[in-house]
Amino acid sequence: MLTAVILMVLCSTADSVRLVGGVGSCSGRLEVETRYSWTTVCETDFDWRDAVVLCGELNCGTPVTLQGALFGKGKRPFGLREFQCEGTEKSILTCNTLTREENTCIHGKAVGLICSGVLVKPSISFSSPKTISTYFPKQHVIESDSDFTITCSTLPQFQGGSFKLKVPWNNEPYTQHADNHLASYLCPEAENMYHEGNYSCIYENHVNIGRNVLLTSESETHTVFIQGPYDVRLVGGSTHCNGTVEMPKRGRWRKVSAMDMDPLKQAAVVCRQLNCGYPVSATTARATDETWQFLSNCSGSESALGECKHVIQRPTYFTDTVVCSGPHNVRLVNGNSRCNGTVEMFHTGQWRKVSAMGKDPRKQAYVVCRQLDCGYPVSATTVKAVDEKWQILSNCSGSEYELIKCEHVIAHRTGFIDKVVCLEDFFFSSMAESPPRRFRPPIVVG
Missing domain, CATH: 3.10.250.10 (SRCR-like domain)
Known part of the structure; x- marks a missing residue:
């Protein structure tokens, strides 16, 4: 067949x-x-x-x-x-x-x-012994006065060549010969005014292909932010917003206790400084094996624990544990309530203004109002900003529950910021009394 x-x-x-x-x-x-x-x-x-x-x-x-x-x-x-x-x-x-x-x-x-x-695009990498974690890719947050290294590298496509490192503090890049197809640049004792900004690597080589020509290619851009080290932390909890209070002294973190055994005022300062909202609970408990520790005396209005009065003392055997409401990474400022104003996001130790990537802030406004427990947006506008060196561009779908879940880019002087008015503020704006934190509709009975 x-x-x-x-x-x-x-x-x-x-x-x-x-x-x-x-x-x-x-x-x-x-x-x-x-x-x-x-x-x-x-x-x-x-x-x-x-x-x-x-x-x-x-x-x-x-x-x-x-x-x-x-x-x-x-x-x-x-x-x-x-x-x-x-x-x-x-x-x-x-x-x-x-x-x-x-x-x-x-x-x-x-x-x-x-x-x-x-030419294959070169790579750029960053390293520092004092890197502080961040949510943003290709952006690195380090402690001030710490060293960091930028390394430029390329595939072994051609022999020789050189790298030029573009830096924020000088218009002229720094040139270094490519040794085994890479070059490293050490930046010692980082300072905000010099080292904070954008870095990129340019690889150039005189290549004999047909004839001797100069070829160049530039890497993607990485951004470095410099942040002063915190003088307080919460340890032993599930997040950085709860745990035992500690402060550094002579290279060692030491436990802290309120002088009057009432840690609530101190807790308010700690939660505020760590961008963790307000204290949910604050307790004093017995400590063990504390050779030296701090006794603090806070009024509760200080912006940092270092502003309170302190005494370092031999073992008192007491330590404070704090649970904060946060972390909160978004707020509305310069309005007449917490539910309206300019959008700001906490990043690299600072509150930075926020603007929607497409200059349409409505989707972002839904996320902000939802996260702040302020209902939904009544209005969302984009206006001109002044004196904003670094700010955040966000790209939200509108369904996210936190602004940090949206796509973000740190931008240099975009000149625009977003203002949002949420429903809770709109509903209570004509009432003489201060509104409760969350608007609850009336319950219909029978």
Whole structure:
């Protein structure tokens, strides 16, 4: 019994382009496929605007060098198309063309092209012994006066070359030879006014591909923030917002107890300083093995525990444990209640203004009002900001329960901030009495 098998092959009739004879797919001699055969392009049929389109089409950046016979004569015949691109087309094959007569191109003038994408993008990495954790990728928070290192590296694509590190405190980058395809830069004793800002690595190399040309490629940008070390912490709890109160002294963290054995005022200061809301509970319990510890005396209005009066004393055998309501990382300020005003988010030890990425703050406003237990937004507007060096751009879907769950980017001087009025503030704005924290609708009985 014979079985007949019919094999159908579908071939593409679409034309395509390529660079051959160079390094990778972003440099070489230009060849165009037309009706299943490859042809070479004549130098006189191809100019710089054509090269801009081709490098973009091949995802190779921008043209660096365009020269006839740069990558040899080639063995393929010359095509008859003269390309006339504007420079904005997506593909070289969609550009206007003119038909040239045969045998009018001098042999040896085949188009050779080097695009900037021939270099692999370098990498940038960050390290510091005193890194403070952050929610944001490619952004690093470190303690002031601590050292940090920026390392630039690239794949072993070409030998030699050098790295230029772009830094926030100097318009001129710092140059260092690439040793084994990397270079490291040590920044000692970080300070806010010098070291806080954006860093990126530029790799450059004189490469002999067709001829000696200077190629450059820049890494992604990383941002460094400098934060003064806290002089208080809560330890032994489930989050940084609950646990036993400690303060540093002479390189060691020591337990803290209120002088009058009433830790509530001290707890209010600790929760405020750690951006953890307000104290839910504050208790004093017996401590063990405390050689030296702090006795504190707070009024409750201080912004930091270091502002309270303190005595360091031999063992008192008492220590304070605090549970805060937080952590809270969002607030509305400069309004007439906690439910309206300018949106701010706590990041890297500071409250920073917030603006929606698309300048439409409504989705973000839903998240803010929900997180602050303020109902839903009545209005959300974007206004001009002044003197905002660093601020946060957010991108919310509107369904998030916390602003930190949205996508965020730290931006430099965007000049816009968001203002939000939530329902709770709107409902109670005409009432003489202060509203309860949460609006509860009346219960219908019977």
